[in-house]
Amino acid sequence: MIKAVVQPLVRPSDRSVVGYESLARMTLDPIHPPDWWLEQAEQVGMRHQLELGCLEAAAALGPPPEGRTLFVNISPSMLFEPRAFSLLDGLGYRVVVELTEQQELEDAPEVRARLATWMAHGLRFALDDVGAGRDRLQGLLEIGPDFLKLDRTLIAGIDADRNRQALARSFVAFAHEVGCSIIAEGVETIGQLDAVRAVGIDLVQGYVYAKPGAPWPGITSDLRPALSVFADIHDAIDRNVESDLARSLARTASIPAACAAVVEHLFATRSVMPSLYLERDGELRCFAQRGLWQVLDGFSESFGITGRTWKSGVPVLVADVSLDPDYVEAIPGIVAEACVPIMIDGRSAGALNVESVIPLPNDIIELLEGCARLLALRLHELDVEHLDLPWQRARSASIAITGLACGPDLAEQTLLEVCAAARMDSGALLFEPSATGEIVAVGPLARFLTAMSSEEREAVADLVRGVRSCYTPGETFGRGSVSTDSLRDGGARAIVVLPLLASRRRVGTLVLAHSRPLHLDSCDVEPLEMLADYVAALLSPGVT
Numbered sequence: 048m049i050k051a052v053v054q055p056l057v058r059p060s061d062r063s064v065v066g067y068e069s070l071a072r073m074t075l076d077p078i079h080p081p082d083w084w085l086e087q088a089e090q091v092g093m094r095h096q097l098e099l100g101c102l103e104a105a106a107a108l109g110p111p112p113e114g115r116t117l118f119v120n121i122s123p124s125m126l127f128e129p130r131a132f133s134l135l136d137g138l139g140y141r142v143v144v145e146l147t148e149q150q151e152l153e154d155a156p157e158v159r160a161r162l163a164t165w166m167a168h169g170l171r172f173a174l175d176d177v178g179a180g181r182d183r184l185q186g187l188l189e190i191g192p193d194f195l196k197l198d199r200t201l202i203a204g205i206d207a208d209r210n211r212q213a214l215a216r217s218f219v220a221f222a223h224e225v226g227c228s229i230i231a232e233g234v235e236t237i238g239q240l241d242a243v244r245a246v247g248i249d250l251v252q253g254y255v256y257a258k259p260g261a262p263w264p265g266i267t268s269d270l271r272p273a274l275s276v277f278a279d280i281h282d283a284i285d286r287n288v289e290s291d292l293a294r295s296l297a298r299t300a301s302i303p304a305a306c307a308a309v310v311e312h313l314f315a316t317r318s319v320m321p322s323l324y325l326e327r328d329g330e331l332r333c334f335a336q337r338g339l340w341q342v343l344d345g346f347s348e349s350f351g352i353t354g355r356t357w358k359s360g361v362p363v364l365v366a367d368v369s370l371d372p373d374y375v376e377a378i379p380g381i382v383a384e385a386c387v388p389i390m391i392d393g394r395s396a397g398a399l400n401v402e403s404v405i406p407l408p409n410d411i412i413e414l415l416e417g418c419a420r421l422l423a424l425r426l427h428e429l430d431v432e433h434l435d436l437p438w439q440r441a442r443s444a445s446i447a448i449t450g451l452a453c454g455p456d457l458a459e460q461t462l463l464e465v466c467a468a469a470r471m472d473s474g475a476l477l478f479e480p481s482a483t484g485e486i487v488a489v490g491p492l493a494r495f496l497t498a499m500s501s502e503e504r505e506a507v508a509d510l511v512r513g514v515r516s517c518y519t520p521g522e523t524f525g526r527g528s529v530s531t532d533s534l535r536d537g538g539a540r541a542i543v544v545l546p547l548l549a550s551r552r553r554v555g556t557l558v559l560a561h562s563r564p565l566h567l568d569s570c571d572v573e574p575l576e577m578l579a580d581y582v583a584a585l586l587s588p589g590v591t
Contacts (some may be wrong), residue, residue, distance in 0.1 A: 051104040054259040056252045057266055058506045059244050066116035069105035070259050106134040107447040108165035108262050110141055118143045126161040145173045167491050169538030193447045206238035212246055219247040226521030226564035296425040305425045306334035309418050325397035332569040340522050343377050345515025351375040353398045356386040362412050383407040387415040392547040441574035444468035445581050458487040468576055471561040478555040481508035492560045495537030506530035508556045511546040515576045521566040541565035547583035554587045
């Protein structure tokens, strides 16, 4: 009677399938779409049973292969159904619950409270039909979703409608600020695909890539068969669109904004994952990135291909990262990397880097150098922006920690103060040796932090050997590290990993996690690095 088909969600930057949406199909005559059957069921008081049947069909598919995500549609009223929770919980933490009928979220506090209970168990949420009407927008503020699915009415005709493009950009800007991802559904034509890529949408779903089918379909293989995945890069060079970047940079009023403009410009080619680093106090700090789920930050000139480029002032193109001894794996699946220095007044002041899961063309260096030149001109004009609010929170935390009394709960109380400074709800201290030492954890994600295996704990500690921090910048579907997969699967939407160094001796690792989406950048994390040093000095006598 009810069967489930799935449609891929595709990341346009590398055309990789990152998840599937489960869609119900009714096998009874007459053939009608699911919405028709749901309306009929509601009229006879059986909508609840029909929704549960659709959910059972989706759960019967099992988890998607290769760690991909499964999106499942439910109405908010199903949050109160124990069988619904049991079915989804059985699929693991790769499930995204796609909420329809968002008006219920806004009108019923008990619905929102139930939603929080599901989120506490690690389930992620998407809001459907965003942009369909004014009533849909309140849901963005009520639950802090991981994904926003733009309504089909916004995508239809977007390639020929500047108003639709402007509205889509506003949702993209909102999503990136709060740390969630944007999905465009109902993309049916090449023109629509080009338009949603141009406004910065993260994921695409629609006939342009694949129709719904039996598990687990790939994308249409003959889509643009003669088109190189780097056609946009070549077009950018041929058409000299550096003038577009120059106009964007001229509108920026701060160094972080200028760096973000360059990264967004490169990400618009949709084939690379760019990151931009500037020198601060003798270390490279990440000022902007796109496409990465976590960032290594605060490293020296001897660290990785980026550090080498900064030190030498010479561009680097690595066609096969497995053959380069300086390559540092921060995310899985990278094939090639390119990096150019950012030269200001004849001095190497930073580096512009791109990574790719497919080979890079030789002329990628030409494009990067053009972007770096324009950025250098703008940086020369700008004064450094002083963003001291994170430093104020770190200062307040250090003062509070100083007033804590010594005792068996000192580590826990210290950790709570650090979490407050970081605006994150959970944290853990992993004392050395990292694989077997004591763990102190607080917050709603504490059970996942303490449940890490010895191998996972060692891998997390290894993330920050040689760097000052590793953190998630807010890319819900960015490529992360296996070191933090268990935390992501357990419900962590944002993570910061910091080494605990006392007198240059490693005494442990500080892991901060948040159960809601959260945008982080170097300005947020750098004060936490200082606070971690202070915590290490305070607690190290108890672990020697």
